[in-house]
Amino acid sequence: MNKFDYHQLDDIIHSRIRLAIIAVLITVDDAEFNFLKEKVNTTDGNLSVHIRKLEEAGYVLVKKEFIDRKPKTVYSLSNKGKKAFEIYVEQLSKLIKK
Amino acid sequence: MNKFDYHQLDDIIHSRIRLAIIAVLITVDDAEFNFLKEKVNTTDGNLSVHIRKLEEAGYVLVKKEFIDRKPKTVYSLSNKGKKAFEIYVEQLSKLIKK
Numbered sequence: 192m193n194k195f196d197y198h199q200l201d202d203i204i205h206s207r208i209r210l211a212i213i214a215v216l217i218t219v220d221d222a223e224f225n226f227l228k229e230k231v232n233t234t235d236g237n238l239s240v241h242i243r244k245l246e247e248a249g250y251v252l253v254k255k256e257f258i259d260r261k262p263k264t265v266y267s268l269s270n271k272g273k274k275a276f277e278i279y280v281e282q283l284s285k286l287i288k289k
Numbered sequence: 290m291n292k293f294d295y296h297q298l299d300d301i302i303h304s305r306i307r308l309a310i311i312a313v314l315i316t317v318d319d320a321e322f323n324f325l326k327e328k329v330n331t332t333d334g335n336l337s338v339h340i341r342k343l344e345e346a347g348y349v350l351v352k353k354e355f356i357d358r359k360p361k362t363v364y365s366l367s368n369k370g371k372k373a374f375e376i377y378v379e380q381l382s383k384l385i386k387k
Binding site (some may be wrong): 193194195196199200202205207208210211214215230231232233272280283286287 | 291292293294295296299300303305306309312313321328329330331378383384385
């Protein structure tokens with residue numbers, strides 16, 4: 192691998208906001224929408240779009256449940272997402288190392 | 290700083306191709322166009338666009354000179370670019386650290 196070939200970086204993960212979402216999710220078992228929104232400092236619309244993209248890639252799992260009769264949606268990183276993030280961090284580290 | 294706030298990452302640097310260009314330039318004193326093109330694995334047009342963006346941000350210096358009467362253009366990282374890259378790497382490291 193040519194360490195400077197930019198195609199090597201996973202484009203799904205590399206977007207600033209998606210990277211931030213994954214970075215939050217890797218630190219917790221699961222997270223609610225508002226928690227994620229506050230952590231990455233974005234809007235409802237923006238967060239929805241990017242969570243959907245991560246879900247479509249199979250990197251994020253979405254679970255809907257009822258707590259005290261109230262609907263609650265929680266997000267978590269899938270095993271595929273964890274693996275992709277590990278590879279991403281490894282390739283990024285190679286790239287930015289002088 | 291909230292370590293997950295994605296706005297903290299320098300958008301000029303974070304683009305995959307511009308990150309790769311800077312990662313090459315940080316390893317050398319200066320580089321010619323074709324050298325960069327080969328290293329980051331892209332096309333003439335794409336490389337031109339992104340070098341211009343880095344130049345406009347003051348991160349990359351462009352120097353035109355004649356060697357054996359042939360025009361030659363070399364690119365190097367400015368001090369501002371080096372500093373911005375250092376900050377970027379620092380913030381990125383904070384973000385991806387569990």
